[in-house]
Amino acid sequence: MNVSRADFPKGFQFGAATSSYQIEGHGFGGAGQTHWDSFAATPGNVVRAENGAVACDHYHRMPQDLDLLAAANFDVYRFSTSWARVLPEGRGAVNPEGLDFYDRLVDGLLERGLKPAATLYHWELPSPLADLGGWRNRDIAGWFADFTEVIMGRIGDRVWSTATINEPWCVAWLSHFLGLHAPGLRDIRAAARAMHHVLLAHGRAIETMRGMGLTNLGAVCNFEYAAPADASPAAATAAARYDAIYNRWFLSGMFKGEYPAEALEGLMPHMPTGWQDDMPTIGAKVDWAGLNYYTRKLIGPDAGPWPACAEVPGPLPKTEMGWEIYPEGLHAFLTRTHAEYTRGLPLYITENGMANADVLVNGAVPDQARIDYLDAHLAQVRRAIAEGVPVAGYFVWSLLDNYEWSLGYEKRFGLIHVDFETLRRTPKASYHALARALAR
Numbered sequence: 001m002n003v004s005r006a007d008f009p010k011g012f013q014f015g016a017a018t019s020s021y022q023i024e025g026h027g028f029g030g031a032g033q034t035h036w037d038s039f040a041a042t043p044g045n046v047v048r049a050e051n052g053a054v055a056c057d058h059y060h061r062m063p064q065d066l067d068l069l070a071a072a073n074f075d076v077y078r079f080s081t082s083w084a085r086v087l088p089e090g091r092g093a094v095n096p097e098g099l100d101f102y103d104r105l106v107d108g109l110l111e112r113g114l115k116p117a118a119t120l121y122h123w124e125l126p127s128p129l130a131d132l133g134g135w136r137n138r139d140i141a142g143w144f145a146d147f148t149e150v151i152m153g154r155i156g157d158r159v160w161s162t163a164t165i166n167e168p169w170c171v172a173w174l175s176h177f178l179g180l181h182a183p184g185l186r187d188i189r190a191a192a193r194a195m196h197h198v199l200l201a202h203g204r205a206i207e208t209m210r211g212m213g214l215t216n217l218g219a220v221c222n223f224e225y226a227a228p229a230d231a232s233p234a235a236a237t238a239a240a241r242y243d244a245i246y247n248r249w250f251l252s253g254m255f256k257g258e259y260p261a262e263a264l265e266g267l268m269p270h271m272p273t274g275w276q277d278d279m280p281t282i283g284a285k286v287d288w289a290g291l292n293y294y295t296r297k298l299i300g301p302d303a304g305p306w307p308a309c310a311e312v313p314g315p316l317p318k319t320e321m322g323w324e325i326y327p328e329g330l331h332a333f334l335t336r337t338h339a340e341y342t343r344g345l346p347l348y349i350t351e352n353g354m355a356n357a358d359v360l361v362n363g364a365v366p367d368q369a370r371i372d373y374l375d376a377h378l379a380q381v382r383r384a385i386a387e388g389v390p391v392a393g394y395f396v397w398s399l400l401d402n403y404e405w406s407l408g409y410e411k412r413f414g415l416i417h418v419d420f421e422t423l424r425r426t427p428k429a430s431y432h433a434l435a436r437a438l439a440r
């Protein structure tokens with residue numbers, strides 16, 4: 001790699017990220033059903049109808065995976081806790097095996113000198129809560145606060161940091177407006193409610209953890225650089241609307257106590273009554289913000305109803321996801337987040353990485369494209385730091401090839417190749433390159 005640990009400020013944290021449903025093997029250890037299980041079992045939703053029942057079998061292979069993390073010279077590991085593993089019905093009875101698993105995970109990290117960075121929710125909602133309306137139901141904020149108390153009551157004394165909800169845009173918009181993730185709804189009223197309730201749940205979880213005396217609490221949002229597809233005023237309007245829904249709604253809610261006008265223009269009629277009264281809770285003080293960044297989109301106008309935005313194919317080189325590689329976008333979001341929203345709070349890049357057509361050849365995976373991608377994005381992080389943005393860490397997505405949601409196991413994001421027949425792990429060239437770059 002072109003960059004190394006020495007190019008970053010002292011104390012800068014390097015990590016790798018995963019999530020529970022994508023790696024653990026949800027079929028093990030008494031976890032309850034989730035809306036991803038039923039979404040995946042419904043024809044047409046997921047490539048080959050694959051689900052997370054086995055995934056990488058991290059549930060049983062966790063010590064080996066933690067050894068690989070440590071051997072790559074990372075400082076910190078970002079994992080998520082599965083609500084349905086801890087509370088199989090979403091509320092009520094606790095699954096002791098589930099709590100024990102996260103207890104072992106946290107201890108296993110500490111034993112290896114790695115900092116545990118927990119994310120409370122990364123998308124697998126317990127089915128009994130989905131039956132009650134899931135993110136459309138305002139009560140989810142209380143259910144989530146209760147889950148927070150249970151899981152943090154067990155591991156909160158040893159985790160280094162805790163984030164609430166990974167990528168609220170995906171939880172709300174991708175899943176309730178675009179219908180591409182569970183529960184697969186395409187309904188503007190459902191989306192408006194989810195857009196608000198996901199933030200209310202975030203705020204309630206932060207309040208709960210503060211009440212427990214926990215520190216280093218943060219929020220993690222995802223961002224896509226929205227560029228107008230051409231020089232027309234219509235494209236500029238469409239891109240600004242896309243930007244408001246995707247990139248500004250959540251930060252505005254949390255750090256300004258308001259939602260962007262370009263998004264409210266379409267969502268207002270569908271918002272839950274009295275939403276304005278929730279803004280103080282949504283604005284509960286956090287200690288840091290996490291940015292997940294992968295790509296940019298070219299946006300033009302669309303003939304349909306609001307938001308009337310259409311993605312236009314762009315000219316830049318693309319990853320296996322078909323996502324354009326645009327490292328400058330990471331710099332843009334770091335500087336904007338600092339200048340307009342977080343104003344001095346530490347920022348972490350909590351996810352960045354690429355899907356690549358990786359192939360195992362004679363026991364090695366030569367993924368130079370991923371090395372180049374990481375190098376280019378880390379260079380933009382350095383640029384932002386040099387300009388005074390308080391960036392405090394960077395996490396690669398992902399440690400392992402894993403379940404890429406509606407794309408099943410087809411897309412490989414890992415630094416470590418996983419053979420999904422044998423579950424054998426093989427560190428890729430990018431893993432070895434990073435291990436050298438991060439050597440202390």
Ligand code: IFM
Nearest residue numbers: 019167292351397404413
């Ligand atoms: O795999 C996902 C992850 O679950 C959330 N952020 C984006 C990744 C790649 O699509």
